Amino acid sequence: MKIKYNYSKKGQLHNPQKYQKTPFEGKKFLLSYQNFREKNIKNLKQKIEDKKDFNEIIKNFQIEKCDDIKFSTRILLKSILKENVDSEKYDKIVNVLIKKFEVKKRIFSSYDKLFFENSSNYQDMINYILLSNICAKQYEKTKNLKFLNTVLKLNDLICSEIENIEENIELNLSLHCLNKELDFVLKLKEDI
Amino acid sequence: MKIGIVLTNDERSRAYLQKLQKQKILLHSYVLMDNGDEKEFSNEIVTVSKKFGFNISETTKETLLKNNISFNEFNFLDINHPKLIDFLKKNLCDYFIFTGGGILKKEILSLPVKFIHLHPGIVPYYRGSTCFYYSIINEQNSGVTAFIMDEKLDTGEIIHQKKFDKPNHQFVDEVYDPHIRSETLIDILQNNILKKEDFREQNPEEGETYFIIHPVLKHITILSCID
Numbered sequence: 298m299k300i301k302y303n304y305s306k307k308g309q310l311h312n313p314q315k316y317q318k319t320p321f322e323g324k325k326f327l328l329s330y331q332n333f334r335e336k337n338i339k340n341l342k343q344k345i346e347d348k349k350d351f352n353e354i355i356k357n358f359q360i361e362k363c364d365d366i367k368f369s370t371r372i373l374l375k376s377i378l379k380e381n382v383d384s385e386k387y388d389k390i391v392n393v394l395i396k397k398f399e400v401k402k403r404i405f406s407s408y409d410k411l412f413f414e415n416s417s418n419y420q421d422m423i424n425y426i427l428l429s430n431i432c433a434k435q436y437e438k439t440k441n442l443k444f445l446n447t448v449l450k451l452n453d454l455i456c457s458e459i460e461n462i463e464e465n466i467e468l469n470l471s472l473h474c475l476n477k478e479l480d481f482v483l484k485l486k487e488d489i
Numbered sequence: 490m491k492i493g494i495v496l497t498n499d500e501r502s503r504a505y506l507q508k509l510q511k512q513k514i515l516l517h518s519y520v521l522m523d524n525g526d527e528k529e530f531s532n533e534i535v536t537v538s539k540k541f542g543f544n545i546s547e548t549t550k551e552t553l554l555k556n557n558i559s560f561n562e563f564n565f566l567d568i569n570h571p572k573l574i575d576f577l578k579k580n581l582c583d584y585f586i587f588t589g590g591g592i593l594k595k596e597i598l599s600l601p602v603k604f605i606h607l608h609p610g611i612v613p614y615y616r617g618s619t620c621f622y623y624s625i626i627n628e629q630n631s632g633v634t635a636f637i638m639d640e641k642l643d644t645g646e647i648i649h650q651k652k653f654d655k656p657n658h659q660f661v662d663e664v665y666d667p668h669i670r671s672e673t674l675i676d677i678l679q680n681n682i683l684k685k686e687d688f689r690e691q692n693p694e695e696g697e698t699y700f701i702i703h704p705v706l707k708h709i710t711i712l713s714c715i716d
Contacts, residue, residue: 304704319704321659326708399700441697442623442706449703482705489626489713 300325302333309457310420313402316450327486334479337456341472349469351430355379367407367415370394374427378434391435394428395447402454404428422462425451429474436481445485448478490684493518493582495573497566498526498549500538502588504667505674506552507543514678517582519560521549522573526566530663537658541668569594577602584683586674593638604638605677607670611650612636613696616643621666622702622710625655631665633673637688642698646688649677655714661707 300322304314358375374394377387393412398404404424407416429451436444455462455471462468494509494516496502509516530538530546538545553560561580563573568591577585577600587593587604598604610620611632621631632652636645651673656665677683702710 316701316703318662319707321661321708321711323708324712327705327712330705330708395700396698442626443697443699446700446703446706449705453703482709485626485706486709486712489709 298325300329302326302329305333305453305456307457307460309454310403310422314450314453315402331479331483333456334452334475337459338472338475338479340459341468341475345465345468345472347465347469349466351469351473354466354469367409370404370406370408370424371421371427374424374431377431378427391431395432395443398425398428398451399447402450422455422458423464423467423470425454426462426467426470426474429455430470430477433474433477433481437477445478445481448474448481452478490584491517491582492584492586492678492683493520493580494586495520495522495568495588496549496553496560497521497589498523499589500545500663501667501670502549503545503547503552504538504543504671505586505588506549507547508671508675509678510552510556511542512675512679514675516586518580518585519553519558520573520576520585521553521560521562522566522568522570523550523562524564524566534660534663537660538664538668541664543667543671545663545667567591569597573597574600587638593640595640598638598640605635605648605683606638606643606645607673608634608636608643609666609670610634610643610699611652612643612647613691615699616696617698618700619702619707620699621661621669622707623699625710625714626706630655631669633669635673635677636691641693644691644693646690648688649673649682651676657714659711659715661711661714 355378358379360376360379361372373390377391394404397412403419405414405416406418406421406424409415429448432444432448432451435441436448452475462471494505496506496519535544535546561576563570568587574597582602584603584605587606593604609631610616610624612634615624624631630652632650634650635648637648639645653669658664
């Protein structure tokens with residue numbers, strides 16, 4: 298019997314997946330996951346008109362100045378990715394954002410200094426895509442499964458909204474974090 | 490020393506209660522929160538649970554009645570419910586074993602009773618949710634920490650820690666998790682660890698907090714246990 302990968306159903310931005318008490322479905326489940334991700338990677342490749350190198354994209358990020366009282370999540374995430382993802386300065390912030398996403402399954406476009414939501418807008422896909430790339434970089438460096446766990450959930454959400462991602466940079470960055478995730482998972486499966 | 494337990498009808502409570510009975514450990518007070526929800530279990534899972542010392546298909550209430558244990562029953566599943574708090578106030582124990590039913594809020598934590606939680610992870614390295622999966626991937630084993638609950642997540646004073654081999658079956662959530670927690674509980678009570686009150690403080694800044702495991706990582710873990 299063929300198993301369907303059910304954790305990336307359309308529209309997870311508004312109807313988030315909670316991942317509670319998920320059933321064990323055997324070896325076939327991992328195959329269905331792999332097929333699903335490969336299909337999305339293929340779709341993204343077809344959709345991207347201007348293929349860009351990941352490091353080049355990051356290098357060319359324009360970082361606008363942040364407000365002192367509230368800050369834009371997008372600017373913060375871009376800074377983290379551009380400067381140094383594993384610097385102590387950003388370590389705490391990344392952990393707070395992971396917790397925010399893991400608990401609420403949403404990333405808001407603006408927070409205040411204490412990381413309380415400062416906006417009701419959680420629809421900016423770029424924030425999910427940037428955080429996924431940050432977590433992927435962190436996993437690559439630390440092998441801490443907490444980061445891979447968040448990458449998997451963020452990428453489920455990204456795949457569920459893939460039809461709504463139009464901008465070239467966002468498409469390129471989505472492709473990068475999906476490719477990274479699949480590599481990590483296949484390697485982990487082999488190593489354990 | 491008076492020790493009580495707040496039970497629900499889940500797998501964890503079933504394992505705790507049945508193993509306490511098997512070891513002939515009697516507690517001072519038994520409270521059951523049961524909202525009537527029933528779960529069905531396959532023959533396979535029942536067989537595996539029995540191998541690990543409890544019958545997952547026997548409800549908590551059935552065990553209580555079968556053993557003539559007097560208990561107080563509430564028809565809700567909320568550890569912070571005013572009726573439960575009121576009951577606990579009037580029936581004080583030194584310790585209550587917590588088995589689930591929410592996160593303890595300020596009001597219940599302010600009662601002159603200590604709540605013991607059996608957390609399936611060796612803290613401070615494994616705080617948070619579904620820690621046994623992460624621990625099995627990282628270390629090929631898992632562990633349980635018993636601690637006194639406080640207002641933060643998994644940061645209370647450590648009573649006891651115990652490590653376990655990874656499971657050799659697929660029922661990690663349903664059997665392995667209740668099994669390792671209940672074995673740790675029995676260890677504490679049989680060895681009078683609570684009487685010694687030799688608890689260790691934690692540094693909440695240390696360690697790692699994990700979140701609910703993604704099904705892909707869950708499958709990788711379980712397959713590594715049974716392949």
